[in-house]
Amino acid sequence: MGEPRLTGLTVRVLAILAGASGPCYGRELAHAAGIATGTLYPMLARLIEAGWIEARWENPAEAEGTGRPRRHYYGLTTEGAAIAGCGAQNPRGE
DSSP: OOOOOOOOHHHHHHHHHSSSOOOOEHHHHHHTTTTTHHHHHHHHHHHHHHHEEEEEOOOHHHHHHTTTTTEEEEEEEHHHHHHHHHHHHHHTTO
């Protein structure tokens, strides 16, 4: 599979990750981007496969006692940060 298309939504998600103070979890990203999780998660999978973002599961001890499942956190890789910078200047990937 080649690189993901740099659509407006992809640029928005990359920009949110670039501006975050640390990794973001999926629902947080969906809310910040104003998109449904059903749209976000396939996009995140493509970005992980391309090496633009990385994902990690929350430590079970962090979620313990909160009554919620563990969160899956996403953050930019070095390559993703470079793409995010280019995408902000050229949001349609042209």
